Amino acid sequence: MYLNVLKIIKNPSSRFFSTLNSYKTIKLTNNPKFPFLTKTPTIINNSGYYNILLDNRILLTPLGNTLYTSNLEVANLIIDEFKTNFNKLTTFNDLPYTMLLSKSIDLSLDDKINHLKTLKESINSDSVLFFEKVDFCPDELSCISDIDSLSGSSLENLRKFDLEMVQSFFFPGVLRSFSNLLNVPSLVTSSSVSKIPRQHPDTISVFESYIDSLNTFRLISTLKVLCNLKSIILSLLYLNGLITTTRCLRLSRIEETVQCSHWGLTDSFGLEERRIISELEKCSNFYKLNP
Known part of the structure; x- marks a missing residue:
């Protein structure tokens, strides 16, 4: 080849x-x-x-x-x-596509080794693994279910919940999707950022093998997506078409998303979202075009 x-x-x-x-x-x-x-x-x-x-x-x-x-x-x-x-x-x-290529x-061999290490280690501190589990009543579930749209009614409903409740609502589903993607046991979570959750050795082995299997083009795409989302879990789900661009962005910026429900949508919030979405979509396209 x-x-x-x-x-x-x-x-x-x-x-x-x-x-x-x-x-x-x-x-x-x-x-x-x-x-x-x-x-x-x-x-x-x-x-x-x-x-x-x-x-x-x-x-x-x-x-x-x-x-x-x-x-x-x-x-x-x-x-x-x-x-x-x-x-x-x-x-x-x-020139985003030009730069990805x-x-x-x-990419040198040393840089490739370092990049692979970065991706593998990122699972240990993934933001989606850290949240406090909360029990919801049926009425609450219907109010919090929409995060893809930040319309006036969506923001009004989201305003009723604090950050911990929003995380507890969305993150378990994200983790289930990730486990299904790699066909591994449920990921271990933590309610405190000071306590790093230890994943099952088989889970780590499968995850690292998946990262090692990325060709050079997909490796670069994954790194760029991770840079924007700050979550390897969300990054892999997104690049595999298992979560929409808007949803993965909002979940990666969950604190900012909840804050905007209280403070309102600002120009800077919208500008940053549009910038990140544009970069994510180009990375996803580049990833798909280089199997």
Whole structure:
């Protein structure tokens, strides 16, 4: 397989992309002095791998590797990003798909090991594992069930409950979905952040095997989602299509969500939600396009 060969070739560009030597190159940088695209973007089919040509220059990653993908849809998404920023100065944040692919290509073995370790260790302090269980009466359940919408009536109903009650209502269902995803026993929770719950060894083994199975592209996507959600449990459920973007975001920011029911929706709250949702959706799409 092509990606396996890359592991043992120090500079794959010189061998695998030798047909591109006639082109000038342009390295992806943050806050460049000049726009990357002022004329025409082009996709080059190079023996089944697609390269990006900007103003007749081959696009390189920040570390100087040739940007490539075997998925034409990914290549088109990257082209669209540069078209959107035609004749504009950009930052890395303006090019999310380009950066996901670049980070995947530039990933060193040492960084991959560290990233895998980060994902594996994150299960120990996952925010969804820490909550105090509360018993609900039927009338309360009907009031708290809607968190996907923050309409006036939803906020009014949510306002009746404190943070502990909201966590106790939503988190058990999230944990059941996660256990079903990995086919492992119920996860151990804790009512205090000072007491780290210890999971069953079989659960940890299955979880770590799942993380190890992620290819480089999916690893980078998962890391980005985790950075936004601060929960590996919510991240994996989201990337596997078991929870909606809005719901996983609200649950990852459960304290802010409950607070907004008391203080009202602010512009900053909505702006931050839209930013995170946009990043999550792109990561999810990139994850699906690189099985």
